[in-house]
Amino acid sequence: MTWNVGSRAWVKRAVAPLALTIGLATIAAAHAEDTVKIGILAQVTGSSSADAQESIRGAQMAIDEANAAGGIAGHKFELVVGDVKNGDAGDVTSAAERLLGDDDVHFMLTGYASLTNFEIDMMAEAGMPYMLAATSTQTREIIAPNPDKYWCCWSLTPSFxxxxxxxxxxxxxxxxxxxxxxxxxxxxxxxxxxxxxxxxxxxxxxxxxxxxxxxxxxxxxxxxxxxxxxxxxxxxxxxxxxxxxxxxxxxxxxxxxxxxxxxxxxxxxxxxxxxxxxxxxxxxxxxxxxxxxxxxxxxVINSPKNPRAIDLSEKFKKLYGVDSGTYGIGLYEMVSIYFDALKKSGGDPTNHEAVAKAIGATDKVAAEGRIQFDPKTHLSVQGDDNVxxxxxxxxxxxxxxxxxxxxxxxxxxxxxxxxx
CATH class of the missing domain: 3.40.50.2300 (Response regulator)
Structure with a gap:
């Protein structure tokens, strides 16, 4: 049986007003009109605030584009931010717990939150799909001993x-x-x-x-x-x-x-x-x-041989008036991978396991190269033909x-x- 965090809360919200008369068609309509929250962990007020601001902008750009196009699988999206300050364990835990406690959050991501990535265990315990682009050595050390335990979590960055x-x-x-x-x-x-x-x-x-x-x-x-x-x-x-x-x-x-x-x-x-x-x-x-x-x-491979990277970089600069470094475009791509996975897994954001497994099956050309994930480590594959x-x-x-x-x-x- 798949455990879906927040699914019961969502069903209650959707059906309570018409509990006696609602039919399947009405349920589907309510499902199509909901807003799914995406949580981002970032060092907003820390020493890496520049990366945090860039990360938030990249994720927001992807969400705004999806919403303007009518949403994904009938859903609209909202970005909610958890400030982890300087990435100390207590601050990361507090921010992650706040977002995990929100029944409307069904996907979380970060450029980097802590530098040890211990929050991966929090995501696994909560059953929350999670993507990060942090220190991949630490990610590998956490996931590789038991990849199945961490079906939730995937790294855009490859082996370091x-x-x-x-x-x-x-x-x-x-x-x-x-x-x-x-x-x-x-x-x-x-x-x-x-x-x-x-x-x-x-x-x-x-x-x-x-x-x-x-x-x-x-x-x-x-x-x-x-x-x-x-x-x-x-x-x-x-x-x-x-x-x-x-x-x-x-x-x-x-x-x-x-x-x-x-x-x-x-x-x-x-x-x-x-x-x-x-x-x-x-x-x-x-x-x-x-x-x-x-x-x-x-x-980001800003090269004529990777037109997607050039296109996204130009969009980012036009929208925000500054160039994107690694994390603006990186977080945009991570949200895009989530959207692809949501569609491929049937469009139900509360089915966390299905969405996370669809993320793991990703095979697409992104601004960073061809993204595929190593099933043994959950890192993206590194190499000239991948990342x-x-x-x-x-x-x-x-x-x-x-x-x-x-x-x-x-x-x-x-x-x-x-x-x-």
């Missing part, structure tokens, strides 16, 4: 394994192509003490060491606002490496790091994790961001997609602070 391995590959391939010089095969790796950054930076260390590189600086800063990176940068300059990496994903921190690096730059390729993808980053750094490299898994790892370089305010070649919009250029 490539984050830890492919920066090394990029640097070595750029050297082979004669685009940079590797003088010493040394790397400085700086990170922030949070699940996302730490997981990625630790994997990077393993890969660089295995490839014969020397790690000259290995620093971990407390998670939160960092205004002064100069002590760490002094260590970087004492033994200038070929590559400098900062895995702190907060745009303000990353922008400050770059500015202070450029006070006395080393002849190094600078790679910053995630932060440059946020539109706010270029506003903070201006021309100083030219030359910086970053990558994205689950990023590729995208490498970008910022050049004079533009984000140039430099890899993979099948989607590239330009070539890597030597950063202004590096020698030929």
């Amino acid at each position: 394994d490539a984050y830890g391995t492919d920066v090394t590959v990029l640097a070595e391939n750029l050297a082979k192509a004669g685009k940079i010089k590797l003088k010493n095969h040394k790397v400085a790796i700086i990170s922030s003490d949070n699940a996302y950054s730490k997981t990625i930076s630790e994997a990077m260390k393993v890969k660089f060491k295995a490839a014969g590189w020397t790690i000259t600086v290995d620093e971990m800063v407390p998670f939160g606002e960092v205004n002064d990176w100069r002590t760490i940068l002094t260590k970087v300059r004492q033994d200038p490496p070929d590559v400098v990496i900062n895995a702190d994903y907060l745009p303000n921190n990353s922008a400050t790091f770059l500015k202070q690096f450029q006070e006395q730059p080393t002849d190094s390729l600078v790679f910053l994790q995630y932060a440059p993808s946020v539109p706010e980053f270029i506003k903070l750094t201006g021309e100083g961001s030219t030359g910086v490299v970053y990558d994205l898994l689950g990023g 590729p790892l995208l490498f970008f370089q910022i050049w004079k305010g533009d984000r140039v997609l430099i890899q993979p070649d099948k989607f590239s919009t330009g070539e890597f250029q030597l950063p202004p602070w590096m020698s030929k």
